[in-house]
Amino acid sequence: MTKYVFVTGGVVSGLGKGITASSIALLLKSRGYKVFMQKFDPYFNVDPGTMNPIQHGEVFVTKDGCETDLDLGHYERFIDEELNYTSNITSGKIYKNVIEKERKGDYLGATVQMVPHITNEIKNKVYEAGISSNADIVITEIGGTVGDIESLAFLEALRQIQMEKGKSETFFIHTTLIPFIYGSDELKTKPTQNSVKDLRNLGISPDALACRTPYNTPDNVKEKLALFCNVPKENIFDEIDEKNIYRIPLHLHDQKIDEIILRQFGLKLNKANLKYWIDTIDRMENLKGEIEISLVGKYTELHDAYLSVMEALHHAGYKYNTKVNINWVDSEKLEGNIDLKKVFKNSKGIIVPGGFGSRGIEGMIKAITYARENKIPYLGICLGMQLAVIEFARNVCNLEDASSTEFKATCLNPVIDLMDDQKGILNMGGTLRLGNYECTIKKDTLAYKAYKETKILQRHRHRYEFNNKYKEIIEANNMTISGINDLANLVEIVEIKDHPHFIGVQFHPEFKSRPNRAEGVFATFIEAATKKK
Ligand code: GLN
Numbered sequence: 001m002t003k004y005v006f007v008t009g010g011v012v013s014g015l016g017k018g019i020t021a022s023s024i025a026l027l028l029k030s031r032g033y034k035v036f037m038q039k040f041d042p043y044f045n046v047d048p049g050t051m052n053p054i055q056h057g058e059v060f061v062t063k064d065g066c067e068t069d070l071d072l073g074h075y076e077r078f079i080d081e082e083l084n085y086t087s088n089i090t091s092g093k094i095y096k097n098v099i100e101k102e103r104k105g106d107y108l109g110a111t112v113q114m115v116p117h118i119t120n121e122i123k124n125k126v127y128e129a130g131i132s133s134n135a136d137i138v139i140t141e142i143g144g145t146v147g148d149i150e151s152l153a154f155l156e157a158l159r160q161i162q163m164e165k166g167k168s169e170t171f172f173i174h175t176t177l178i179p180f181i182y183g184s185d186e187l188k189t190k191p192t193q194n195s196v197k198d199l200r201n202l203g204i205s206p207d208a209l210a211c212r213t214p215y216n217t218p219d220n221v222k223e224k225l226a227l228f229c230n231v232p233k234e235n236i237f238d239e240i241d242e243k244n245i246y247r248i249p250l251h252l253h254d255q256k257i258d259e260i261i262l263r264q265f266g267l268k269l270n271k272a273n274l275k276y277w278i279d280t281i282d283r284m285e286n287l288k289g290e291i292e293i294s295l296v297g298k299y300t301e302l303h304d305a306y307l308s309v310m311e312a313l314h315h316a317g318y319k320y321n322t323k324v325n326i327n328w329v330d331s332e333k334l335e336g337n338i339d340l341k342k343v344f345k346n347s348k349g350i351i352v353p354g355g356f357g358s359r360g361i362e363g364m365i366k367a368i369t370y371a372r373e374n375k376i377p378y379l380g381i382c383l384g385m386q387l388a389v390i391e392f393a394r395n396v397c398n399l400e401d402a403s404s405t406e407f408k409a410t411c412l413n414p415v416i417d418l419m420d421d422q423k424g425i426l427n428m429g430g431t432l433r434l435g436n437y438e439c440t441i442k443k444d445t446l447a448y449k450a451y452k453e454t455k456i457l458q459r460h461r462h463r464y465e466f467n468n469k470y471k472e473i474i475e476a477n478n479m480t481i482s483g484i485n486d487l488a489n490l491v492e493i494v495e496i497k498d499h500p501h502f503i504g505v506q507f508h509p510e511f512k513s514r515p516n517r518a519e520g521v522f523a524t525f526i527e528a529a530t531k532k533k
Contacts, residue, residue: 002130003265004170005139006158008206010146010195011177015212016248018071020175020239021141022078023249026277027258028137029079032270036133037075038087038126039068041143042150046092050429057304061459061511062087065435071141073308073511078249080514086129091150094121114153122157136267146174147198159203167207171261174199174206175239178213178221187217189224196229207264208235208257215240235260246281246515250274280318280516289322291529294347296367298360300328309353309381312513316526319518324526334363340370349377349501349529352384354461354508358407365391377501377528379521382462385504386416389466389474389494397477399470406464415474417467419490433460437485439492439507445482446503447493450520456483458492458507465506466491501528 005028007021018039025035045051048059049067060073068088076083098121102112110117130138142158144151162170176192192211199206209231211217216238217225226233237255242248252258253272262269293313299305310326317324327347334343344350350371352364364384368391371378380388386404393402393415401408404416425431436457441447443454466481468489475481483493483505496502505521513519518526 001169002135003137003267004126004130004161004165005137005261006161006170006172007139007141007175007210008146008155008158008172008199008204009142009144009175010199011191013145015175015177016239016245017141017143017175018074019078019245019248020173020210020252021071021139022074023252024173024257024261025075025137025139026078026249027253027272027274028139028261029081030272030274030277031258031262032273033136033267034134035079035081036087036129036135036138037072037079037081037083038089038129038138038140039071039075039143040122040125040140040151040154041069041088041090042148042154043090043143044092044095045090046096046429047088047090049432053299053305054302057302058307058309059461060308061434061461061508063436063457063459065459067430067434067461069143070304070307071143073311074245076511077311077514078246084132086125086132089122089125091153094118094125094153097121115156118153119157119160122154123161126157126161137265146195146202152202155199155202155204162204167264168266171208171264172204172206173208173210175210175212178211178217180214187213187221189221189228192225193228196231200230206231208237208260210237210239210252212239212241244281244285246277246284249277250281276516283321284314284318284515287317287321287323289320289530290325291317291322291348291526292325292327292346293349293351293526293529294327294329294344294367296329296331296334296350296352296364298331298355298364300330303328306353308508308510308513309351311515312510312519312522313351313526315513315515316518316522318515319523320526320530322526322530329367331360331363331367334366335360340366344370344376347376348532349379349525351379351525352381352387353510354382354384356383356406361387361407365394369395372496372499372502375500377525377532378499378503379501379525380504381510382460382506382508385494385506386464386466388502388504389415389479392474392477392479392494392496393470396479397473399473404464413470415467415470416464418463419465419488422463432463435459437492437507438487439483440486441493442480442482445480445493446495446501446524447482447505447521450503450524452520456520458505458509459511460507462506466494500532501525
């Protein structure tokens, strides 16, 4: 029988609900329970795939091709489980399903309403996560802040679940803020009291509070919270501001959050095995070396737009005992008259991650030329791979006007072109080539060094591909095609031999990186960067 933990948020957004949820999941997993995670997002986009990364941050992709909120990336990095379509549910998805059912006639003459039709749809998504994952415990995060109009239907559905299942099968944890007021120099509980009051007005009594606070809350503050919020004092947890998010599970474990949840569920208190996690943290906090990597992209003003790439760079750094500092380079700025030598002066590697549209493209290509010619380790991801091909076609193969039809439909040499099965697609939402596809790797290549296997599965998110008409000329000029998807005859990896590390991958390896397990091509990239003089 699956048990359910729900994480809500109050007072303000950005308190780290996702990290709280992931931490709880990690702790329960460390005690031998099978966990699964899920996020409800109150917005009306069916998925975040069509949202601007500068507004919304990165789009994370699951193995089965669901485009999701970036919190899913945190979940996977914390619990080291691959999530799926049932893990990210938006209001858009819920309403779309309900309206489709109504059109089909599934409601048999009923008036379709918020309660019970929308709320039933939400409840089904919660239960479906439990059933399809076969998990002992499902941890569901509810996006937004209690009090928002948008999250009302979700909270009503959870209230019903709390009523149906009771305390032995549900655990509600409310994440709130305890601000410190300078002058009177005290921690204030009123915003939390009000937020819990809002939640209780909706019929949900939280079982626990996770309080974001600048320092540990003293006993009298906890007592006050317990009294006014109707939560036992030992169920009030401090989440002090912590630079290293990976430490948060340990702080919560010290306060016995996992034990309290398991007790409420009547589940056995197996010993928590956290040694691997503590070792990982020790490693990341005691790095000897330090290097700079330039990340060239057009969404650099919001670092969250590259969250998983950033994480993967750091994880690879941990493997080589090196702190990776990122030099954020706005690709558009490289397009003017600018001294690249100055921009990349301290960089031991250049990475061009994924992206869409034509803005800033020429700046990225300039950076790639610079990396190729000056033998600076290069890693191109998705768009970064496609641009490496374009750069090579233009400057090594002398293919005039080489480009991608994404940026220039009429270019003379479309070395990157729309995939055949994308032609004729008019809907932009959810129609890219998404999720896991196999890649066959050639031996004696950098790709093989990175993966040590000839068959790998990687996650994708693209519409364009290497144009096979140019295979011959590209290879004749010594760019190696080292990875192919056999089924679609689609180029997945390109590399250049006479270079310390020049590789482009059509997939998104960043999604599979873990703090204690550097991803293959990120690892070879950082290794090469650490060796660069
Ligand atoms: N815009 C390119 C494409 O659609 C690359 C996508 C990406 O980098 N994720 O193929």
